[in-house]
Amino acid sequence: xxxxxxxxxxxxxxxxxxxxxxxxxxxxxxxxxxxxxxxxxxxxxxxxxxxxxxxxxxxxxxxxxxxxxxxxxxxxxxxxxxxxxxxxxxxxxxxxxxxxxxxxxxxxxxxxxxxxxxxxxxxxxxxxxxxxxxxxxxxxxxxxxxxxxxxxxxxxxxxxxxxxxxxxxxxxxxxxxxxxxxxxxxxxxxxxxxxxxxxxxxxxxxxxxxxxxxxxxxxxxxxxxxxxxxxxxxxxxxxxxxxxxxxx
Numbered sequence: 669x670x671x672x673x674x675x676x677x678x679x680x681x682x683x684x685x686x687x688x689x690x691x692x693x694x695x696x697x698x699x700x701x702x703x704x705x706x707x708x709x710x711x712x713x714x715x716x717x718x719x720x721x722x723x724x725x726x727x728x729x730x731x732x733x734x735x736x737x738x739x740x741x742x743x744x745x746x747x748x749x750x751x752x753x754x755x756x757x758x759x760x761x762x763x764x765x766x767x768x769x770x771x772x773x774x775x776x777x778x779x780x781x782x783x784x785x786x787x788x789x790x791x792x793x794x795x796x797x798x799x800x801x802x803x804x805x806x807x808x809x810x811x812x813x814x815x816x817x818x819x820x821x822x823x824x825x826x827x828x829x830x831x832x833x834x835x836x837x838x839x840x841x842x843x844x845x846x847x848x849x850x851x852x853x854x855x856x857x858x859x860x861x862x863x864x865x866x867x868x869x870x871x872x873x874x875x876x877x878x879x880x881x882x883x884x885x886x887x888x889x890x891x892x893x894x895x896x897x898x899x900x901x902x903x904x905x906x907x908x909x910x911x912x913x914x915x916x
Contacts, residue, residue: 685726708808738808742767743861749776749868751897753786759898764801770812779868840885848889
């Protein structure tokens with residue numbers, strides 16, 4: 669953890685002994701009362717935390733001095749065909765760490781329907797993964813997370829256009845290594861924001877390719893290799909971030 673992140677409801681309360689942040693501060697960083705650490709409040713500012721006291725039960729009392737705004741999140745919205753549950757936590761963590769602004773998990777024609785039943789979406793695990801990614805990247809914000817039963821619903825609602833106002837249209841791209849129209853790496857033009865769709869490991873169906881094309885999405889290749897969903901998402905996100913000027 670490069671930043672210890674707290675939620676608003678936790679402020680003024682001791683961190684429990686078994687909390688992973690307590691373990692990290694005391695066992696990994698070997699902090700003691702009076703020592704400082706990088707800290708932030710979820711959705712708020714960043715700054716410095718001070719360990720005030722370690723209680724007899726092992727819980728930790730702290731104070732915060734917050735004075736710095738977090739970096740803006742990258743204007744990239746990602747739609748992902750539901751991955752395997754074992755991959756989902758890593759995927760959410762990594763997309764949060766990259767600074768992606770929104771993550772939409774989508775049911776697809778060729779995706780395994782059982783993947784949508786993961787407890788990670790109901791037991792707080794997804795939020796925890798997003799916070800883990802934020803702490804890794806020294807951020808105090810996390811991406812928005814939404815669930816969509818079908819790609820058709822997502823394309824019909826076009827959530828990326830809500831609140832857009834007079835902003836220039838977003839770059840719309842879908843990763844497709846089987847029937848691509850071009851290469852994501854060779855994409856030359858730039859936009860200020862982007863929407864990127866990545867299918868499940870079995871890829872898009874022909875029907876989904878058709879509706880993506882009708883919705884204005886470019887189907888672009890990441891190369892000849894078949895990639896795991898989490899690998900494809902990170903690789904495609906980095907390439908898109910370069911195209912919209914976020915890595916300069």
